[in-house]
Structure formats: C-alpha cells, structure tokens
Amino acid sequence: MGEDKFDVIIVGGGLAGSTAAYILAQEGMEVLVIERGNYSGSKNMTGGRLYGHSLEKIIPEFAKEAPVERRISKERFSLLTKDSAVTLEYAGAKTGTPGCESYSVLRAGFDRWLAEKAEEEGAMYIYGIRVDDLIVRDGRVCGVIAGDEEMESDLVILADGVNSLLAQKIGMKKELLPSQSAVGAKEIIQLDAATIEQRFQLNPGEGLAWIFQGDCTDGRIGDGFLYTNKDTVSLGVLTTIEDIDGKETTIPQLVDRLKNHPAVKPLIEGGKLVEYSAHLVPEGGYSMVPTLYRDGVLLAGDAASLVINLGFMIRGMDLAIESGRLAAQTAAAAKEKGDFSADTLASYQQALEDSFVMKDLKFYDGYEKVMEDRRLYQDCPAKADRLFADLFVVDGSGAKDISKKIVPDLIEGLENYNS
Amino acid sequence: MTIEDKLGVDKFHTDEINSHIEVDKESTDMEEIQKVIKACPAGLYKLDDENHLLFDHLGCLECGTCRVLSKGKIVKDWEYPIGTRGIEYRMG
Numbered sequence: 004m005g006e007d008k009f010d011v012i013i014v015g016g017g018l019a020g021s022t023a024a025y026i027l028a029q030e031g032m033e034v035l036v037i038e039r040g041n042y043s044g045s046k047n048m049t050g051g052r053l054y055g056h057s058l059e060k061i062i063p064e065f066a067k068e069a070p071v072e073r074r075i076s077k078e079r080f081s082l083l084t085k086d087s088a089v090t091l092e093y094a095g096a097k098t099g100t101p102g103c104e105s106y107s108v109l110r111a112g113f114d115r116w117l118a119e120k121a122e123e124e125g126a127m128y129i130y131g132i133r134v135d136d137l138i139v140r141d142g143r144v145c146g147v148i149a150g151d152e153e154m155e156s157d158l159v160i161l162a163d164g165v166n167s168l169l170a171q172k173i174g175m176k177k178e179l180l181p182s183q184s185a186v187g188a189k190e191i192i193q194l195d196a197a198t199i200e201q202r203f204q205l206n207p208g209e210g211l212a213w214i215f216q217g218d219c220t221d222g223r224i225g226d227g228f229l230y231t232n233k234d235t236v237s238l239g240v241l242t243t244i245e246d247i248d249g250k251e252t253t254i255p256q257l258v259d260r261l262k263n264h265p266a267v268k269p270l271i272e273g274g275k276l277v278e279y280s281a282h283l284v285p286e287g288g289y290s291m292v293p294t295l296y297r298d299g300v301l302l303a304g305d306a307a308s309l310v311i312n313l314g315f316m317i318r319g320m321d322l323a324i325e326s327g328r329l330a331a332q333t334a335a336a337a338k339e340k341g342d343f344s345a346d347t348l349a350s351y352q353q354a355l356e357d358s359f360v361m362k363d364l365k366f367y368d369g370y371e372k373v374m375e376d377r378r379l380y381q382d383c384p385a386k387a388d389r390l391f392a393d394l395f396v397v398d399g400s401g402a403k404d405i406s407k408k409i410v411p412d413l414i415e416g417l418e419n420y421n422s
Numbered sequence: 423m424t425i426e427d428k429l430g431v432d433k434f435h436t437d438e439i440n441s442h443i444e445v446d447k448e449s450t451d452m453e454e455i456q457k458v459i460k461a462c463p464a465g466l467y468k469l470d471d472e473n474h475l476l477f478d479h480l481g482c483l484e485c486g487t488c489r490v491l492s493k494g495k496i497v498k499d500w501e502y503p504i505g506t507r508g509i510e511y512r513m514g
Contacts, residue, residue: 254462
C-alpha cells in the first residue's frame with residue numbers, strides 16, 4: 004500500500020460519516036473524512052430529535068459531554084384546523100429510563116462534537132472540499148476526485164447525505180423522486196431557558212417534542228414540528244415534494260402558518276429568529292433503500308435513505324449512526340481479509356438486516372402509503388374539531404346527543420380505513 | 423417577516439460569480455414554474471411583471487428540492503456549491 008493511500012475515505016462528516024470514522028480510527032485504520040462545509044454540521048439540519056440508543060452503544064453516556072439541547076420528557080401531537088387544535092400529550096416515565104432517552108439537538112454543534120471525537124481517535128478530517136467524483140477502475144471504486152486532486156483508498160464510504168450525487172453518478176442510486184422526498188423548512192427562535200420551561204411546562208434540562216398535522220401544511224401530506232432546545236425553539240414544516248402542487252401556499256408561508264397558529268403563537272411570543280434552514284428528508288421507506296455496497300464502496304445514513312417517517316415520529320439520525328457503525332465494522336473485517344470486493348462488503352447489508360435499522364424499516368414498510376391518505380391532513384383535523392366542540396362548547400341552544408354523532412363518525416372512519 | 427428577512431439572519435459564503443444551479447429562465451412552462459416557486463424554501467424562484475422566470479442562487483439553502491422537482495425541466499443542472507461556499511449553519 005502506497006504511503007498516500009488511505010484504508011478508508013469517507014465522504015461527508017455528518018453523523019453516519021463521523022461515527023464510521025470514530026470506530027475505524029479506534030480500529031487503528033487510516034481514515035480520511037472529506038466534508039464540503041467549513042466544519043461538520045455546517046450543511047446539516049434536523050427537526051430535530053436524536054433517539055440516543057445507537058450512539059449510546061458507541062459512546063456510553065454521550066449526553067453528559069455532547070452538546071445536546073434538552074432531554075425529551077414530553078410528547079405532544081396536535082390536529083390543527085385554521086383556528087383549532089386537538090392535542091394529545093404524553094409524559095411517560097419510560098421516556099427517561101436508560102436506553103430510551105432522546106434529545107433535542109442542533110446539528111452544527113452536535114456534528115462538530117462527534118467529528119472532534121473521531122479526530123481525537125486519530126481520524127483525519129479535511130474541510131471545505133467538495134468531492135466531485137469517484138475514481139472507478141474496472142468497476143471498482145478506488146478513491147475520490149476533488150477538483151484536480153485524486154485521493155485513493157481501499158474503500159469509500161458515501162455518507163454525503165440525502166442528495167448523494169456521488170451514489171447517483173456511479174449508478175447505485177437513482178434521482179430522488181418527488182413522491183419519496185419531503186422538504187423541511189425550519190426556524191430557530193430564541194427565547195431564554197426559563198421562559199421555555201415556563202411556557203412549555205418543563206423541568207430544567209427537559210424538553211418537549213411536538214408534531215402537528217392539518218392546517219400547518221395547508222392539508223398537504225406532511226407535518227409541522229416543534230422541539231424545545233436549551234434557549235431556542237426549533238419550529239418548522241415538512242411536506243412531501245409531490246404534494247406541493249394543488250395548493251397555493253408556498254413552503255415559507257407554511258412555516259409562518261404554523262408560527263401564527265393560535266396554539267403556537269403565544270408560546271413563541273417575543274422570540275427572535277436566529278436561523279432559517281431547509282433540508283430534504285428521504286421518506287420512501289424500505290422500498291427506497293438503494294444498493295448499499297459495491298466493489299470498494301458502501302452507502303450510509305441519509306445517502307442510503309435510512310429514514311423512518313411515521314408522521315408522529317421521524318427517525319433518521321439514530322439509523323445513520325448505526326449504519327456508520329456497521330459500515331466501519333464491515334470495513335475493519337474487509338481490511339483483515341485484505342478484500343474490499345462486493346462479496347466481502349455484502350456483510351454490511353446483512354449486518355443492517357440483522358440490526359434495528361432494516362428491521363424497523365421493514366416493520367413499517369408500506370406505512371408511507373397510510374401517510375399518503377389526505378384525510379389525515381384534511382378530514383381528521385376537521386372532524387376532531389367538531390367532535391370536541393360538541394363535547395366542550397355550550398351555546399345555550401340545547402345539549403347535543405354526541406353519542407349519535409361519535410358512533411357514526413367512528414364507524415365511517417373505520418370503514419374508510421378498511422377500504 | 424419576509425423570506426428575504428429570514429435569509430438575512432443566516433450566514434452565507436456565497437460564490438458571487440458561479441451559480442451551482444443552472445435554471446432555464448426562458449421556460450414558459452407555467453405549471454412547472456409555479457411548482458418550483460411554491461416549493462423553494464428560500465423563495466428564490468420568482469416571476470417578474472411580464473411572467474418571466476427569475477432566479478438567483480444567492481440565499482440558496484442547498485436542499486435540492488428544485489432538483490428533485492424539476493431536473494431536466496426548469497432546473498438544467500444542480501450541483502453543490504464548491505467547497506467552503508454557500509450556506510453555513512451556525513445552529514442547524
């Protein structure tokens with residue numbers, strides 16, 4: 004092996020890339036991470052909440068040192084019409100028990116921390132370099148091309164995010180489809196910690212995760228979200244790209260719509276916008292997962308479309324971390340064997356299949372079809388509003404027999420659902 | 423607060439000369455144009471008074487929505503900006 008050849012080059016210094024780098028460096032392998040931003044996380048955003056379990060396996064009690072925002076202790080789900088909200092809140096004891104923690108995070112700080120951890124273990128990082136292409140010889144990926152420069156390695160891990168143009172270039176992935184991708188737009192709104200804790204009824208250090216359906220997407224497929232951070236609130240909207248048409252509202256208008264909703268507005272009153280961001284989310288489920296390995300190359304994280312979107316729950320980061328770990332283990336075994344061919348790298352696919360990543364993706368396979376039912380975003384919020392208005396509103400015109408309304412509504416709903 | 427105001431809060435290292443997105447500004451496919459106008463989270467696609475498509479890469483958040491939506495139609499080419507350039511999230 005030449006002096007200037009790496010064992011592994013990782014494209015992308017996000018969670019999948021840095022997790023892989025961390026483990027490979029621990030294994031004593033020569034690893035280079037190439038990140039196009041000026042630091043890890045500088046191109047990344049999340050809603051967002053990190054489910055901690057997969058990182059916990061690698062760095063136990065990571066939350067004690069990592070820049071997490073708040074430990075999520077409270078979940079809310081709301082159905083919104085233009086001027087009403089029907090809200091379910093869950094504050095479960097189990098959410099805080101070891102192995103079940105989740106945290107609100109902001110990626111610029113978090114990804115940077117993880118990259119520094121990998122660097123401490125001996126991984127090499129170069130920032131501000133865009134990888135333009137891959138070196139392919141006889142169908143085998145042998146390194147990367149950035150501008151005039153070529154860098155060689157036994158293995159390339161593509162952890163370059165949802166728009167993995169490199170995976171597309173070598174034919175491992177097709178162009179993303181509007182039906183399989185959502186666009187998320189988010190505002191980060193600054194408030195002080197005490198105000199957040201008071202308004203959202205939280206203990207110090209604890210946080211809220213809140214998902215909205217209905218008016219915030221103007222009835223489109225998608226949802227709104229709000230996560231409390233230390234002294235900011237992340238608030239935004241996620242909409243399937245294919246569903247942009249048909250309504251007049253623009254994506255930026257949807258974010259404003261959620262901000263100005265009566266259920267949200269007073270909670271962020273007086274807050275100051277400190278960042279506006281946008282990102283794509285792959286949400287095609289299991290069937291969208293592309294070819295994950297080839298001679299000399301593996302895909303990990305969003306580049307591999309490892310995201311589960313259930314509407315009330317969106318997971319990507321915990322899957323990215325696990326895939327980074329398994330990619331690194333595969334690489335270490337391949338190095339031992341001295342063979343980075345597709346035959347050897349196939350064990351990555353198997354390891355993912357055996358892990359929660361593919362098990363969970365398979366478990367929810369087809370769920371994206373349920374999510375595509377527009378009644379969830381249009382009829383359900385309106386029906387919920389009417390039902391609760393009948394339950395709680397007294398106008399003096401005589402009480403209504405709500406059982407006569409609820410039962411037929413439920414039956415109709417079930418019939419619709421079964422059809 | 424307008425979308426321009428919101429983008430004004432963000433940090434960019436814009437490549438003033440080269441656009442990483444090549445847009446067919448001559449397009450008259452209004453249906454397609456309306457889609458990208460509505461979908462771009464940064465509101466970078468606009469129509470002028472005479473219904474000509476306007477686009478400026480300044481303020482691009484590099485999400486790729488327009489690529490997914492309209493590659494080969496309004497969007498002729500879409501690459502990431504060269505290294506160090508473009509949006510730099512300080513929070514993310």
